[in-house]
Amino acid sequence: xxxxxxxxxxxxEFLRGFxxxxxxxxxxxxxxxxxxxxxxxxxxxxxxxxxxxxxxxxAQQRIGPEYAxxxxxxxxxxxxxxxxxxxxxxxxxADGILFTAGPILVLVPxxxxxxxxxxxxxxxxxxxxxxxxxWIALSSxxxxxxxxSGYASNxxxxxxxxxxxxxxxxxxxxxLALSVLAIVLMTNSLSTIDIxxxxxxxxxxxxxxxxxxxxxxxxxxxxxAECERLPFDLPEAEEELVAGYQTEYAGMKFAxxxxxxxxxxxxxxxxxxxxxxxGWGFPIPVELIAKFLxxxxxxxxxxxxxxxxxxxxxxxxxxxLVFIAILLRWTTPRVRIDQLxxxxxxxxxxxxxxxxxxxxxxxxxxxxxxxx
Amino acid sequence: MSIAxxxxxxxxxxxxxxVIIGALGVVLLESIVYSAFxxxxxxxxxxxxxxLLNASFxxxxxxxxxxxxxxxxxxxxxxxVNKKEDLKPINDxxxxxxxxxxxxxxxxxLLIRVDLTxxxxxxxxxxxxxxxxxxxxxxxxxxxxxxxxEVASVLLLMAMIGAIVLARRDVMSKDIxxxxxxxxxLIEKSSEPLxxxxx
Numbered sequence: 001x002x003x004x005x006x007x008x009x010x011x012x013e014f015l016r017g018f019x020x021x022x023x024x025x026x027x028x029x030x031x032x033x034x035x036x037x038x039x040x041x042x043x044x045x046x047x048x049x050x051x052x053x054x055x056x057x058x059a060q061q062r063i064g065p066e067y068a069x070x071x072x073x074x075x076x077x078x079x080x081x082x083x084x085x086x087x088x089x090x091x092x093x094a095d096g097i098l099f100t101a102g103p104i105l106v107l108v109p110x111x112x113x114x115x116x117x118x119x120x121x122x123x124x125x126x127x128x129x130x131x132x133x134x135w136i137a138l139s140s141x142x143x144x145x146x147x148x149s150g151y152a153s154n155x156x157x158x159x160x161x162x163x164x165x166x167x168x169x170x171x172x173x174x175x176l177a178l179s180v181l182a183i184v185l186m187t188n189s190l191s192t193i194d195i196x197x198x199x200x201x202x203x204x205x206x207x208x209x210x211x212x213x214x215x216x217x218x219x220x221x222x223x224x225a226e227c228e229r230l231p232f233d234l235p236e237a238e239e240e241l242v243a244g245y246q247t248e249y250a251g252m253k254f255a256x257x258x259x260x261x262x263x264x265x266x267x268x269x270x271x272x273x274x275x276x277x278x279g280w281g282f283p284i285p286v287e288l289i290a291k292f293l294x295x296x297x298x299x300x301x302x303x304x305x306x307x308x309x310x311x312x313x314x315x316x317x318x319x320x321l322v323f324i325a326i327l328l329r330w331t332t333p334r335v336r337i338d339q340l341x342x343x344x345x346x347x348x349x350x351x352x353x354x355x356x357x358x359x360x361x362x363x364x365x366x367x368x369x370x371x372x
Numbered sequence: 373m374s375i376a377x378x379x380x381x382x383x384x385x386x387x388x389x390x391v392i393i394g395a396l397g398v399v400l401l402e403s404i405v406y407s408a409f410x411x412x413x414x415x416x417x418x419x420x421x422x423x424l425l426n427a428s429f430x431x432x433x434x435x436x437x438x439x440x441x442x443x444x445x446x447x448x449x450x451x452x453v454n455k456k457e458d459l460k461p462i463n464d465x466x467x468x469x470x471x472x473x474x475x476x477x478x479x480x481x482l483l484i485r486v487d488l489t490x491x492x493x494x495x496x497x498x499x500x501x502x503x504x505x506x507x508x509x510x511x512x513x514x515x516x517x518x519x520x521x522e523v524a525s526v527l528l529l530m531a532m533i534g535a536i537v538l539a540r541r542d543v544m545s546k547d548i549x550x551x552x553x554x555x556x557x558l559i560e561k562s563s564e565p566l567x568x569x570x571x
Contacts, residue, residue, distance in 0.1 A: 023375050098409070129503030130428050137432040140440020144412055147447050151405060159451065166448055173440070190506065 007122065008033075033125045037114050045262040047319075049076040052326050059330040083258070086251035094248060095152040102149025103249070103256035109138040110264045116192050117270050120280050120310040124192070131191040132184065135271065136177050139226060143169040146235065146245055149257075153248040161244025164337060165235035168225060171344035172232075176222035178352035179215040182359040183208060183275050186371035196279030198371060204283040209276045211370060214355045216276045218348050220321075223268035225344070227261060230329035234337055265325060266318060273317035280310030384424055390417040408450055412443040429506045 008029055015025035050065070050073055057064025065072025090096050113135045118124035128134060143166040150162015184190055186208070187198045199207050209216050225232040236244035246257050273279060282289075286306045295302055335343070363370040394414040398407045415438040422431035462468065513521050 027375065098405075128428060130432050130506065133429070133432050133436075137436040137440065140436050140444070141416075143444050144409070144439065144447065147444070147451060148409060151451055163448065163451060166444055170441070170444060 037117075037125060038111065041111065041114055041263050041266065042259075044266045045259055046076040046080070048262050048266060048322055048326075049079065051319075051322065052329075055323070055326045056330045059327070080255065083251060083255035088251040088253065089248075091154065091248050093154045095154065098148050098152035099248075100253070102145050102152060102245075103253045103260070105145030105148060106142055107145075107256045107260040107263075109141040110260050110267060113138045113267055114263075117267065118192050118196060118274065118279060119314050120307045121193065123280075123307065123311065127191055127193050129191060131189070131193075132180055132195065132271075132275070133190050135267075136173070136180065140169075140173060149249070150245040153245070155248055157241045157243075158245050158247050161235045161241045161247070164241075165228065165245060167337075168228070168232065168234060168340060168344075171341055172222040172225040172348070175218050175344065175348040175352040176226065178349075178356055179212075179219040179222070180275065182212060182215045182352075182356050185356070185359055185363060186211065188371060192274055192279075196274055196281065199278045200281045200285065203281065203285045203288070204278070207276065207278040207281070212276060212355070212359070214351060215359075216272075218352045218355065219275065220272060221343075221348065223272060224325060224328070225340070227265045227268055227325075229265065229325055231332045231335055232340060233334060234340060265322060269318040269321035269325065270314065272321050273314060277317045278313075280314045282309055282313055380424060383420070387417045387420045387424070390414070391421070404450055405447075408443065408447045411446065412439055415439045415443060427505060428503070429509060 011029050011032075012022060012025040015028060016022060020028075053072070053075060054064045065075035068074040068078050090099055115125045116128060116131050116134055118127075146165040146169070147162045150158045150160075150165070153159070183195060187195045189195065189198075195208075228235055234244075235241075236246055241247070246254060249257060286309065290296070290302060359370065391414055394410045394417065397410040398414065401407050401410070415434065419431040419434040419439070422428075422434060
């Protein structure tokens, strides 16, 4: 399966043509994919904010943003600019250092996790061996930032919100990790590339969602809880806690929280599509189509074509899931904190444990279907 | 290779400085909240040191367990009992400080002696296995390190049962040490109404 575009190799070859050493070429290459992914994440956030406004408006029979650009597509940019130029206020009795460090600690791990999101065979920043485990580890840093900002605000609503966020995040990390573990068990690898390749055998039929339906639902619920999306948005429940840990924040620091939560939502959707919906795979395998049309799979224009189909498919699947998440947000009521913790500990944890056990049994009993 | 080695050296210097300064801060700072957050920073830098040693799985496990679980729980506990009270003055603080300093210095000299006598270099530079380490760790955990692994899980189970017994006081009706009946009331005291005392 070692075909596909290798942009890094071609770029390095290109630079070496100018007489640069391979080291210098590597250093020039390094920031490019990072910048690209950062831009992609921010543009993704703008699109998601617009979708959120439009879909919520449709759900409530309003029109939504209309005047900023066609169909209001420029509204998120206007929002962002507004947050950018607002006054940056640190409350008098707040702890200045922790108050500033909190939002940064929330945002940075989320952006770092984009390291492992593949858009194609070679289209990711780094194919690290620990792959999906890196994301689980990084997402466990976030509650520290939330606790930090909740404490530093010197406000009881903020503190309560921060504590709730940490409790929620700790509780839902365990079933999340267990359902990922079932996938890893079937793949024999932690790398996201291997996870997608293992699902690419027979197009839509070989996607993990058919083999891991329980894991898929558990993972999606936990991912929503980790993102603090509406059925589980207790940390910022506005009717109870004003705005939770965000209460005292304004301007750019608030924007960091805002950005962090939406980047996290897109990241979760991308990871669900990678783990369960075949990643960049087309519902019908591309090799099959190429064979049917009598085209060589290694021809350059076919490779560019498959790479762009891969990117489109990944983004399409992710945005389908984002759409479901937005629809859920505007149609479901919020759960209570005890219901939330009960659901996490007494329902999802046993179910994901049983799912792991059954997956292990099925893997041994039917090695050809569940990854030998 | 020189650029790679320079980068590694710079990273190592920064990480070790953060570890040392952070650890000093954890011990010396008066505010317990700052100490807890600095502890998280120290754990993160140790994970960074593991990364420099090509042990990415150990680094991620360090972040997940120490930063994501241990440190979050420490901060969580500190914030739940966020009491603003001064510590009681201790009478013989001076002699205590002298004793603890001398113990620490003895331990430090022992460690320095270990550092100077032991041969640290690996037998061959090809020994580092990098990305393969995840598989190797799994193999070891289920073969020659099986017993310590299982004993550690029993220890964690015991800690969990102990925590449940301590938290749910209706499990035992008598105090273990005194034999008196245990106060079964809720831990939370009824708080004063917020608005009555404001005038």
